[in-house]
Amino acid sequence: MAYVNTRVRKKDAMALVTGKPVYTGDLVPQNALVVKLLRSPHANALVQEIDTSLAQKVPGVCCILTYQDAPQSRFTTAGQTYPEPSPYDRLILDRHLRCVGDPVAIVAAETQAAAQKALKLVKVKYQVLEPLLDFTKAKDHPILVHPEENFRSLCDVGTDPKRNLCSTELFEMGDVEEALSHCDVTVERTFHTKANNQAMMETFRTFTYLDEYGRLTVVSSTQVPFHCRRILSNALEIPKSQIRVIKPRIGGGFGAKQSVVSEIFPALVTMKTGRAAYIAYTRQESMTNGSPRHEMQMTVRVGADRDGNIQVIDLYALSNAGAYGDHGPTTIGLVGHKALSLYGKLQAARFNSEVVYTNTMGAGAYRGYGATQGIFAVEAAVNELAAKLGMDPCAIRERNMVCQGQTMPTYYGEPNNSCALDRCMARAKEMMDWEHKYPRRVLENGHIRSVGVAMAMQGSGISGVDIGSVEIRLNDDGFYTLLLGCTDMGTGCDTILAQMAADCLDCDLDQIAVRGVDTDQSPYDTGSYASSTTYVTGMAVVKACEKLREKILETGATLLNLPKEAVEFDGKRVFQPGIDRQVSLSEIGYASYEGHSRCLSASESHSSPVSPPPFMVGMAEIDLDPDTGKVQMVDYVAAVDCGTVINQNLARVQTEGGIVQGIGMCLFEDIQYSPQGRMCNDSFLQYKIPSRMDVGKIRVAFESSYEPTGPFGAKSIGELVINTPCPAILNAIYNATGLFFDTLPVRPQDIALGLLEKQG
């Protein structure tokens, strides 16, 4: 293999590092209207009156749309395969405002200044209602977030809007209470993880226009172009055939752009006015009305015998959907299935969950998608169990971790065909020098250096649901075009899929021209989410290339007047082995363009009945100042099994980046609301994401297994890597201080006060 498992430079890298205009905001037509939203100041209110007459008079204002102008079909903005598990609970503009920042009116004007002036002149009379902000009290609360009669749920996910329930799920294996009663040691603790913003550097943005055929064209920073087409069709009540979605380069997504956040507003303006329209969310808007991680409260009960064999895990999770149920019913599933399945000897397990509506910002998909929260809770509880047993936290994992060859009853009964978790643990221990560093040492300045550990897994796509499709064409002169429906959002999938194609076709990487995504031209792909692209779309690449090779062989054989079985293809030519008869790929390319009824092209789709988990072990070394409680990251070691690594650079950078997002979640990031339900820390000034000063060293090693159902043996990498920092850093904090924390982020004041309390 020439390209797979090497450090190939991303195909678009040089354009990006030299600042070429390749993002949505760089491509906006000059005459596009500027779209701005008037947002609700209240967390729960009804629009009683709305008067736009004064605002309409502002020079340059083109249109102002209110709920009276918008279609009345409910839809979900969650980018998921139809029928979406997320309830249809949303309108483009609703009279009932369910969270601060819900859109009240859409203003479109010739200039930003005119739009902003008009926003201030729209007069709204609100009937302000009491908001429901505490998600632990939401179920059966007298305040209903979704009292409307036309609320719809397409899938049976246990939705009951009359009880503020977005979804419910119960999974049970064995008798949990019985198993717990036989355990020598048990731990029970309730954990609380917060809503986090993806904080991708490019905020939500979209422009729309009517093309030469009169169809709505949507150019957007989206992870889900094909879902976007359907969602816009639902929202605008226009046929899908009238919509085309184009994805240029994306300035980061991390799941945020798996929801259709900004697209609906300029689309409505373009449909109403016929004009091109552009919206770019401010950072504040991205913070207050994006699609953040679900805040959760999780109670874990875990039990083991005195030798440290973990017998049972019971997990209850309560998730805050916020005002809308995007990804609510699906994120919650991962909390249980991806966390419990790390342990392979369970006699009994239970996962019980409820997702509730409140009047806070609607949540969405954020890297890890529930697994991050569940793994944090279970891994933190297992660390506490190890402490109670007097065991090294690595030793309890070595004894209990899931192994290759096992069937995973808590993971939809899927087989664990590729798992190097044991090797990951050994490698991480060696890299961290765990035996010497565990648990802590005190430095001369009084600071404490300590280490902590956690394991993690994720999936590779959604089994039996996600579809990856590609088309590959041989062009004249013998180069290829690879058409993709998945979305490179900086992750580099355009490049890694080209690497696979180049290896399948034995050609130079430069011979593969990649193009994605335009829903009019690209083959259908569910999009880039759920860690699906490498594994699912990658397999579609392998299949399409195999098919194209056959066609090349056939055409070559025909040109040589030989039977197909007599010839071979080496990437450059079709030839008869041993005899000097050959036809070059270039000649085949030209020939296929002349007088033939078929061009050489292959299109393949792939969907997997399984979602093989990638695994990893993460170890944190911290420097803790016991006087101030400040935790400084010193070193982070990651040993990752993502199957075959397709691109060593990109997999490494994915890992480093995911770990840093996890560090942010553990130590800094926390969406906070005022008592009235307004997000307080709605800027980078207040919502702190890690800077390069905060992260210490990060070292990554790959311990690859070989996944038989994946392309070249590959599994996923993108989401897995965010899951270990929270529990590993908490474990390091415990090893430094003896304090167990259960609420994220762990702030210096929590540690300092905890130490004071402990000292009495």
Add this chain to the structure above:
Amino acid sequence: MKITVTVNGRRYTDEVAPDLMLLDYLRGKGCLSVKRGCETSNCGLCTVHLDGKPILSCSVLAVRADGHVVTTLEGLQQEAAEFGAFLADEGGEQCGFCSPGFVMNVLAMERELQNPTEEEILEYLAGNLCRCTGYQSQMRAIQQYLARKKEVE
């Protein structure tokens, strides 16, 4: 207000609103490498050089550039490609949205600091946020780039 600004070697005289930010002025001039990532001067995406010194163009008024020389990544294409190649070889651009501001600040650092230590590099670039990479690949690229530069000297 009337201003005269040299942008990437070309002189412009324009009538601008007094509250126009340099960032918007530059994007209006086609310098689309200049990105806005926040409204609070926290992210570093809009970094350009004003008379050779790095500034945040989101928080400098266009009128402040009157009579001055502004350079964006469009005006430093050769340097950008030279350092950018190291970044690309580490996969350190990822989504690339923060790359222009980051590269502008790296190039400013290179002029300002002689043989910077890792600590000095981190401090100099602390204001350039990146959500994709975790910063490690950027440090590797910078160190390799500076080492190569030194070799060539």
